[in-house]
Amino acid sequence: MIELPALTVESVFGCVPARATDNLSLLTDLVGRTKAESIVQATGFATRRVAAEGQGVFDLALPAARRALAGVSPADVGGVVAVTFSHPDRFPALAIRLQHALGLPQDVAAFDLALACSGYPYGLYVAGQLAAATGKQVLLVDGDVQSAHVDASDPNTLAVMGDAATATRVSATGGPARFAFRTDGAGADVLCCGADGKIRMDGFGVFRFVAGPVTEFLRAFLAETGTPDLFVPHQANMYMVRQLAKSLNLSDQLLTSGEQYANPGSCSVPLTLARSGETPLPPGEGRAPARPRALLAGFGAGLSAAAVSVELAENFERGVEEL
Numbered sequence: 598m599i600e601l602p603a604l605t606v607e608s609v610f611g612c613v614p615a616r617a618t619d620n621l622s623l624l625t626d627l628v629g630r631t632k633a634e635s636i637v638q639a640t641g642f643a644t645r646r647v648a649a650e651g652q653g654v655f656d657l658a659l660p661a662a663r664r665a666l667a668g669v670s671p672a673d674v675g676g677v678v679a680v681t682f683s684h685p686d687r688f689p690a691l692a693i694r695l696q697h698a699l700g701l702p703q704d705v706a707a708f709d710l711a712l713a714c715s716g717y718p719y720g721l722y723v724a725g726q727l728a729a730a731t732g733k734q735v736l737l738v739d740g741d742v743q744s745a746h747v748d749a750s751d752p753n754t755l756a757v758m759g760d761a762a763t764a765t766r767v768s769a770t771g772g773p774a775r776f777a778f779r780t781d782g783a784g785a786d787v788l789c790c791g792a793d794g795k796i797r798m799d800g801f802g803v804f805r806f807v808a809g810p811v812t813e814f815l816r817a818f819l820a821e822t823g824t825p826d827l828f829v830p831h832q833a834n835m836y837m838v839r840q841l842a843k844s845l846n847l848s849d850q851l852l853t854s855g856e857q858y859a860n861p862g863s864c865s866v867p868l869t870l871a872r873s874g875e876t877p878l879p880p881g882e883g884r885a886p887a888r889p890r891a892l893l894a895g896f897g898a899g900l901s902a903a904a905v906s907v908e909l910a911e912n913f914e915r916g917v918e919e920l
Contacts, residue, residue, distance in 0.1 A: 598821055604725040604774035604907055606891075607734065607766040608914035610664040611871035612657045613646040613759075613858060615919040620644060620756050620859075628752050636756050641835025642859040645759035648742045652920070654683050655694055657762035658738045660920060661871075662695055665736060665764035671699070675733030676706040678724045680716040680863055682790060683741040684709065695738060713741075714788070714831050714897025715778075716863035718905040721767065721893070722776050729769040737765040739864040746796045754796050757834070761861035761868050771888065774907040775822050779814045781806075784900035803897060807837055811896045812844050815904060819845060819892070822906040826889035827852055827873075831896055832865035847892070866893050870909075872917045887911045 620643055624633035637643055648657070658679070666674065677699075679692040686694075692707040701707075706727060712719055717739050724737040740762025747754045787802035819825075828847040830838050832855035842851040854869040861868060870891070888908045896902040 599722070599776045601722070601725045601729065601774045601776070603729070603769050603771055604721070605768050605771035605910050606907055606913065607768055607910045608665050609763060609765045609867045609870045610661045610915065611761060611763045611864070611868040611917040612661040612920050613761045613861075613868070613917060614648045614652060614657070616647050616649055617644045618647045624752055624756055627750070627755070632752070636752055639836065640756055641855060642756060644857070645859040646761060646861070647744045648760040652742070653685060654681055654740045654742050654762055655691060657742070657760070657920060658691065658695060658740050658764065659698055660918060661762055661764035662699055662736060662738055664916065665766045666699065669734060669766070671701050673733050674701050674705055674736060675731030676724070676727040676735045677701065678720055678727065678735065678737050679709045680712055680720040680737070680739040681709060681741055682711055682713055683743060683745060692738065712863060712901070713790075713899075714833065714863055715895035715899060715901040715903040717866040717895050718776060718893055718903035719778070721765070721774070721905050721907065724765070724767050725769065725774060728767055732769070734766055734768045737767060739763050739765070739867055741862040741864065743796065743862055746790055746794050748795045753800050754798050757860045758796060759859040759861040761858060761864050763864045763867035763871055765867050771908045774905055776905045777814070777818050777903070779810065779902040781810070781900040787900055788898040803833065804837060806900050807833065807841060807896055811902045812841060814902050815841075815845055815894060818904045818906075822892070825850055825892035825906060826886055827891040829866050829869050829891055830894045831863065832858070832860050832869065833897055834860070863895055866895055868917065871915045873915060
């Protein structure tokens with residue numbers, strides 16, 4: 598367990614491609630109607646958002662970042678951290694491209710973290726440290742255009758991987774944030790994107806990881822942090838997510854967005870926060886807390902898992918737009 602003395606998520610905004618792809622029709626052409634129906638039922642993903650030709654992660658991240666920083670003076674921004682594996686340039690970093698486009702000062706730190714499914718808690722940890730060190734707010738961008746890395750002949754990835762980007766603004770204020778991480782590189786080949794740029798996934802291997810080690814990892818985390826007001830896990834598979842919440846006795850706190858956006862990678866966690874409506878009431882309480890505490894968890898490629906218990910701002914701002 599690692600603790601940051603103070604961290605608040607001030608706002609989260611998302612941007613998704615306007616194009617919604619119907620998984621059933623797409624998979625029927627590939628594997629037939631019966632198999633297609635079983636895949637859609639197993640994943641819970643009827644549609645995915647897929648980037649248009651020439652639409653990259655920068656194009657989706659920039660509008661979200663502008664909304665996240667609305668009303669904030671550039672001088673009050675201490676850094677830009679981007680979590681992505683699909684930025685097409687090896688360098689400069691996506692965060693550097695965004696620093697310039699957003700008109701942020703040249704003294705801000707700007708860099709990328711190359712992570713997949715577990716990336717958002719990692720990004721919050723680094724952004725929180727940067728916010729504490731600078732005394733300023735920090736922009737955390739998380740997004741991927743995964744459709745560019747899907748093998749069109751592989752129904753296991755074709756039906757799952759969507760595209761999106763998010764921008765989160767954090768400050769070193771409020772209560773403490775607690776983090777935990779789990780890494781098992783022996784399972785690196787279970788879910789990977791190799792030199793050819795194509796995503797390969799052993800779906801049953803991922804399921805076993807989530808049902809076993811990830812569940813125990815999060816159960817131990819909850820034993821130290823307590824029951825959260827909200828539970829927002831990575832949207833890897835809707836059946837798997839609901840079973841995970843049930844195993845942790847967090848079904849009432851669960852927020853999801855996979856029904857609308859499928860699995861857009863590690864940004865599925867902030868995208869769920871960005872589209873969330875009214876904050877669910879904690880069990881047994883008469884009203885939602887002014888500063889709800891959220892358990893945010895990512896898990897998958899690595900094999901890797903990460904979790905954070907963090908407060909959302911009292912006037913938490915959020916929203917999702919299409920592009």
